[in-house]
Amino acid sequence: MSGVLGKLKNLDAYPKINEDFFTKTISGGLVTIVSSIIMILLFLSEFTLYMRPNSVHELSVDTSRGETISIEVDVTFPFMPCAWLSLDTMDISGELHLDLDHDVYKQRLSASGTPLKEAEKHNVHATKKEPVHSTNASCMTCYGAQETEDQCCNTCDEVRSAYRKKGWALLTTDHIEQCKHDEYLDSIMDQKGEGCRMWGKLEVNKVAGNFHFAPGRSYQQGSMHVHDIAPFGDSLLDFTHTINKLSFGKPYPGMKNPLDGVKVKRPPVGVHGQITGMYQYFLKVVPTVYSYINNKTISTNQFSVTENFRESQPGPGKALPGVFFFFDLSPIKVVISEKKSSFLHFLTSVCAIVGGVFTVSGIVDAFIYQGEKIIRKKMELGKFT
Template structure:
């Protein structure tokens, strides 16, 4: 199963996201490649030609009824699938599409069965409520709804078991605890949807030298939905976050000399008191034992 990251309902400003394919044993299949969230599409020059590709002729593949204009071309399997997505049609059998059959799309999907992925990087977004998620398939918009195309997979079940190695909203500061670090969830059903509802709290940390770190803390609530619950059910891992109106400030301060002297006196006094108690206990114990020994000799 190949998981793709999708950023929805939130405008991604900049990102540095990488994906690595992993086999069933967790080993990297190929080198990591950057994801293309909100990346502009490259407009290819139109290649007009009908029918089969001949020598020294350009190729204009059919979109199989999904063309948005008479001169639109679909020269590979992905372009046919994209045309179908724009129409809102389901591509039920990709092997019947010439481009997909020629590229071995079905065989390639079968080869990737049982695979997973490792996704890492950073996202820079606006300071508004939003979500990001990891789900199988490719995302697209239709009728103001965010949908995922799952027709390219030869299965109705998706295993979205996952481990969150690290998740943070901002720079690390001393004493920070991220509640989702090292969290593992193993899916036990055919399909599952994991939802993490995150409350982000803006935080300012000031160290002893007066240097400030503007970052965030967060709390989280988990929810799991098993099985297929209709067309709105999408297998995947979803992170919904919202910003708290309250800001937390931490600051390091060096105690004054008077405070230090008071602590030293308290420590010395405590040691003296404990020493007196121990001395008294030993003294009275010794006297009691000595007295018993004297009474034993007299008798």
């Protein structure tokens, strides 16, 4: 038995030194304190990393079909009144939604940017009264724009529609009896000089398309999408705006929407005087699935963006003023999964920290001790200068 214990004793890789041979120094105490602090900080850092899940990114082909995308948008227009704005969506599948009022809200703002009244749900029909009929006849004239002799235009909108079908421009409505009872025109004049904050939630098909804020009521004339800006006359349509929020789905940890908080001002006066035009945002939407460590998943989207401004030049064919968001879907899906490091990996890192700091501090302590020893010896010999 003693022979086995003797052989085991010979295997000791940590031979002990008699305490009589130890020399303790002030520098050694300082190195011990500093190395202990470093060791504790590194341990806490490693422990935090061990407790916090890591995000692993993977790419795959998006094979989903027939889904929709939820878009949350919140934009402030300091120089465009609420009555002047409309919000439309359209996509390459041919689906078109004009002047959206479902889950869309407006907040009227004063010239200084303060809210004028409580936020209200956008309702296109709120600015329309019941048709006002003439006392002499139940069928009012279309002012030469009727397609048949018995066609009636009992509202201002019906007159405008008849003019559009003829391809005529209705530049003024002063002579239109039906338009004298249209609250839409009254609100345009009443809100002149105000601003507007418009926000809401849009549900669109998971295909390429666009949504835009533009002036005037929107119509579909054949294959053309038309906005009636005649009621604004020569007024400057200043689409200076602030994008408070724009997202294409639910948020996930670490998600960043590049357009949140972006402020865009109208360009300075140009050759043609006051400049207005189309603010264009081209978005590349990437389907994203975030999987938590407890297997809970979130299906959402992230996006990148490029910007452009297209000036409205005088004359026909000019760009419609407004803020346009054109989005396209990426065929690649990003899958983000939370993973937690194993305990063995954590234990290995802790051992590396302890051993590494202990070894380095021993080297530093030995260097300081030998330096002090050499300097002290030279001082004793009077050779230190």
